[in-house]
Amino acid sequence: MTRFAALALPLAALLASCASAPAPQTRGNPAPSSREPAAAEAAKPAPREPSPRVSVSAPDKLPANLVIDGNVSEWGSLLPPPPAGNPPPADPNSRDAPSHLAFALTKDGVFVAADLAELSKDGIWFAFGFPPSAPAPSSGVEAHEARFERMFRLDKRGLWQVNESGALVPVPGSVAAMAFTARGMTIEARIPVAAYPRASSAPIPEVLVRAMAASTPTPPKASGDDRIRVAAPEPVAFEPHADLRAAVYRQNLAERRPFGLSYSPADLDHIETVRHPGKDTSSVVTSEYPLYVPERKLGDVEIGYANAVLPSVAVFKGGTLVELIDVADIGEEPMGIVERNKQIHVFSYSQTDTLDTAGTQAGWSVLAVGEDGSVSYPFNGETGVGRWEKVYEIHSDKFDWFGVRGVPIGYADEETPRPIEILWRFDKQLGGYMPTTRPLTTLPAPKPKPRKKP
Structure with missing residues (x-):
């Protein structure tokens, strides 16, 4: 064997061993290991589902020269005020809800402005009312308590009310207007006093409101504590005899008698009391009385009886209440x-x-x-x-x-x-x-x- 042949054999073995080894890099990038799989691409966040949530806020006062035209810009922000502390996770009135409702209870009617999006973009259900007037919480008084809340539907067709049989009916005397937006729809409406539920205080300082997307043909039932307390821009009192009605309430609250005073803003001439019939707390009995019966005049002084279980004597001078005895x-x-x-x-x-x-x-x-x-x-x-x-x-x-x-x-x-x-x-x-x-x-x-x- 020649000298060159002897050198060729070790060189060939060395080249063969180098060719079988994996290359440490490919085009300047680390090569994947034959023992480890390639890293997967980072998962993209799933798209957020459209939300049915509707926040509720109360304006300090109604916009000046309010016109019901569907343009809600005159209302300013419809967002509820920021919470004082960290709100609970199940806060029904979260500011990050996609839809917002501004609600104002007044002696001239309810005024609402809504900016609707996502699942509420085609309309909302909303209800307002007052704490039920009953002597004590009990079962079997649902029919009585239902009179203290009214349910409405607000959508592109206008304003509708749910009647006692559960059917949608127009609201006589109401006004509604809407405008379509890139997000969905804005709506303004006025609900007349005749459509108010029964009231359990005089004057009325606040109202309970709940709102939800109109994603079902029938109104959803209340679930848990989903009612939001909304203060009236100013306490709501109705004429005639607003001062007398308030005095009757003060008098009876002070005397703790009778239980369950209430009245209908659509029928201001009467006042109702409620009680359980004896020991039966599964039902209630209501009694209705005239709020005021005039009896005698002397010049510009008038007296009469104000009724709530037991009558009182009301004294007026020049049409103004002087005293309730x-x-x-x-x-x-x-x-x-x-x-x-x-x-x-x-x-x-x-x-x-x-x-x-x-x-x-x-x-x-x-x-x-x-x-x-x-x-x-x-x-x-x-x-x-x-x-x-x-x-x-x-x-x-x-x-x-x-x-x-x-x-x-x-x-x-x-x-x-x-x-x-x-x-x-x-x-x-x-x-x-x-x-x-x-x-x-x-x-x-x-x-x-x-x-x-x-």
């Missing part, structure tokens, strides 16, 4: 009204029977209203009688005299009770009604009272 202060039952001594005199009688041996309490009271609207009590009730074994009231048609007949307990330190009669008559010199007492041989039976008109 609870009958508990003057007697349980108003008996009559006359004009005397340049005043209006209201006569009331009270009788409370007890089951123990303490006897019965009974007494009259007189309320006088002057030409200036001032209130006084021209009545001397000091008779020396505290309780009665038997007692009943008597009076003349014109209330020239009135009083009681009965058998008193412990009267004049007598061991054997005997019947007496106490009569009051007006003493012009003293300016009030003074009592006189006379003994009776026997106690006559009371005359039957005429039946009151229903």
Whole structure:
């Protein structure tokens, strides 16, 4: 073997070993390892599903010279105010909702402005109402509570209301206008007071609102606490007799009587109370009363009865409420009204029977209203009688005299009770009604009272 042949063999082996080894790089980029797979491309985020959420906000005041034309720019931002702290994850009124509703409750109607997008771009369901007027939370009062909320649909066809049978019907007297946008649609609308649900306060400081995408042909039921409290631009009071209605509410809240006052803004002449029938808390019984019944005028002074379970005496001067006097202060039952001594005199009688041996309490009271609207009590009730074994009231048609007949307990330190009669008559010199007492041989039976008109 020549010298060159001997060198050729080791060189060929070296070249063969180099050719079988993998190249460390390819075109300046790291080559993938034969033992490790190539890195996968980064996953793209999934597109966000269209959202049905609708936020609700309340303007501090309505836009000046508001025109219902579908252009919501005059309302400013429709977003709710930023939360004071970190909102809970299930916040139903999130600012990042794609659709927004501005809601204003006023004495002239509800005004709304909506900017709708995503699943709400074709319309929304929204409801507003007030806390139900019921004596206590209970099952089986859904029909009663349903009267305190109204459901509406707002879409490109206009404004619709859900009636008691669940059908969509037009809202008489409503106005709605819309404009289409790149996001979806903007809508303005006005709902008349006649379409309001029952109200449970006077005046009304706030309203409960819920809104959701109209993605179903029927309104969705409330789920959890999805109602949002919206303050009215100013407390909402309705005429006539807004001040009287508010006074009736204050009076009854102070007395904690009766439960469940409410009224319909479409029928301001009546007020309703509600109670459970006895121990049955699965249902409620409602009673309706006239808010005010005028009785007598003296110049520009007028008085009448305001009713809510027990009547009160309302005093007006020049059409303005001066005072509301609870009958508990003057007697349980108003008996009559006359004009005397340049005043209006209201006569009331009270009788409370007890089951123990303490006897019965009974007494009259007189309320006088002057030409200036001032209130006084021209009545001397000091008779020396505290309780009665038997007692009943008597009076003349014109209330020239009135009083009681009965058998008193412990009267004049007598061991054997005997019947007496106490009569009051007006003493012009003293300016009030003074009592006189006379003994009776026997106690006559009371005359039957005429039946009151229903």
